[in-house]
Amino acid sequence: MAATRVFRDPNMGLNVTDSLSDALKAALAGAGLEAPDEVLWEVPREEAHGDYATNVAMLLAKGARRPPREVAQLLRQHFPPVPQVQKVEVAGPGFLNVFLAPDWCSTALGEILEAGESYARSDRGRGSRVQIEFVSANPTGPLVVANARAAAVGDSLTRILAAQGYRVFREYYVNDAGNQVQTLARSLEARIRQQLGEQAELPEDAYPGEYLVELAREHLATGGSKILAAPDGERLDRLGRFAVERITADQRRVLGAYGVEFDRWFSERALRESGEAARVLERLRERGYVYEAEGAVWFRSTAFGDDKDRVLVKSDGEPTYFVSDIAYHVNKIERGFERLIDLWGPDHHGHVPRMKAALRALGYAEGLLDVLIVQLVSLLRQGQPVRMSKRMGEFVTMEELIEEVGRDAARFTFLTRRHDSPLDFDLEVVTRQTAENPVYYVQYAHARIASIFQHLRERKLPLPDWQRVDLLRLSLPEEQSLIKRLLQLPHVAAGAARALEPHRIAYYLQELAGLFHPYYNRHRVIGDDRALTEARLALVAGVGLVVRNGLDLLGVSAPEKM
RNA sequence: GCGCCCGUAGCUCAGUUGGAUAGAGCGUCGGACUUCGAAUCCGAAGGUCGAAGGUUCGAUUCCUUCCGGGCGUACCA
Secondary structure, eight states: OGGOOOOOSSOOGOOHHHHHHHHHHHHHHHTTOOSSSOOOOOOOSSSOSSSEEOOOHEEEEEEEOOOOOHHHHHHHHOOOOOOTEEEEEEEEETTTEEEEHHHHHHHHHHHHHHGGGGOOOOOOOTTTTEEOOOOOOOTOOOOBBBHHHHHHHHHHHHHHOOOOEEEEEEEEEEEESSHHHHHHHHHHHHHHHHHHHHOOOTTTTOOOOOOHHHHHHHHHHOOOOOGSSSSSSHHHHHHHHHHHHHHHHHHHHHHHHHOOSSSSEHHHHHHHTTTTTHHHHHHHHHHHHHHEEEEEEEEOOGTOOOOEEEEEEOOOOOOHHHHHHHHHHHHHTTTTTTTEEEEGGGGGGGHHHHHHHHHHTTTTOGEEEEEEEEEEEEETTTTTTOOOOOOTTOOOOOHHHHHOOOHHHHHHHHHTTTTTTEEEEHHHHHHHHHGOOOHHHHHHHHHHHHHHHHHHHHTTOOOOGGGGGOOOOOOOOHHHHHHHHTTTHHHHHHHHHHHHHHHHHHHHHHHHHHHHHHHHHHOOOSSSSSHHHHHHHHHHHHHHHHHHHHHHTTTTOOOSSS
């Protein structure tokens, strides 16, 4: 699987901000200043403020007991010469503004082309193992739009982390145990009886969706009416397993069509049967965080900052799902993952403190688990909210969404929002504006570039050897801007990985396309000047490459034709 | 009541450990295809960053209070 490959960075010097940080460390040492944990470089809004800037002097000013500008001046004086940098300026209240050397940038374009698919990848993660769990929808019905959002975010995060050298493992937790499966079984039974002409009412809390009518028909078609004679326990167990298996298979199919594959589908039922849950309970008890009250068994999660203690075993003797959940996370850790990332829905956000409390109670490090809350998607149609409720049996499925909007547009739209920001998605608008969707703006840049090279082939013109192209011919301001933007990808990709924010890639790509299209519109790539033509071909090849690499991090295709 | 998320242009959203003159897409208005793809480009209009205080060299960003929206607050999952 591509996402789990480990990459060695073949082009370290191409990560400009890494090089700048190294230089700054030398400057700090030279100036006798203490280096902060991490230096962050930002890309200033104003061109006059350089290509990169840092506020490190202002942060150090207080500790050094000197004015910020003086600290900045000191750092500037000790800034070692590096090939990437033309000049360093002290500006404003104490910024260090770095201006890149144009000649170095032009040459770097050649290295970007040389790096190809591995451009902007790094080995920052050093092969450490990360497990990311997402979607994990209940196996009681089809996937819905919110699941499509989680799938897009989770899959993209996997790609982004893998590109930084982490070994990422995608997992889907199947809640195939507990009350809801019983309910599902009873719902299915009622549907089967209805097919047989019996007067069977759906149970009060049943899943009313049409898909169970379909499943009932399927079950009967495979000779499944005998089961109705079986005793309660066996009947419901078998119907439950049947329904879960079919629904899960359907979920896997829809996710596959969306381009999302999981490395493992982890069964809660198997976890319970393995006895791991009981073992976790015992460990908590040994550590003194378990007590009994009101006939139930409680976890003292308040010892780790939770609002209140939580029930582990109900008074009827059944463990709560919380126990399974803890056991599942312990299972992950024992499989050797060094970092866990969970994507949860907003209806679970209250559960984050207790889950973290449980892991800490068991003695695990605090930062081991990151829980990202993927907010809801409010689906609108013609400006009117579409009511979605599994309980009511009304919803727009993930499959319908993909059919209506398209896989790339759906994924890109989800990835242009922060995961924790609620999202309005008007089907009518997105469908109508398909052609103007930002994803096509980015993809179109790629297709246009592909067609330049197609044009080259049609006219039987030779493809230049990138090593021998005179890249210094790229002297237009627009060309320099484009190259500098291409050089930002390693910084953006690393930032997206650090912050777990795929949308940074999506915005970067829109900005890159926003530089490319005007350039393309104004200047011809293929012209009479052979050397200039070759240089511009190198430039647009670089843009195409970066767009392709960037879209790949989002799991969106980069078409040659549209 | 308590907790979490959110409130930025008409709409949907960005805004990088607090930083320099707050951005994009859509929508609206006006222009550009005999030349590598017009799913594009050029230009215009559009803002009390929900409100009020506070912290400091500096606040859309941090703190407090209030207003508004969403979600939690189960011996359901």
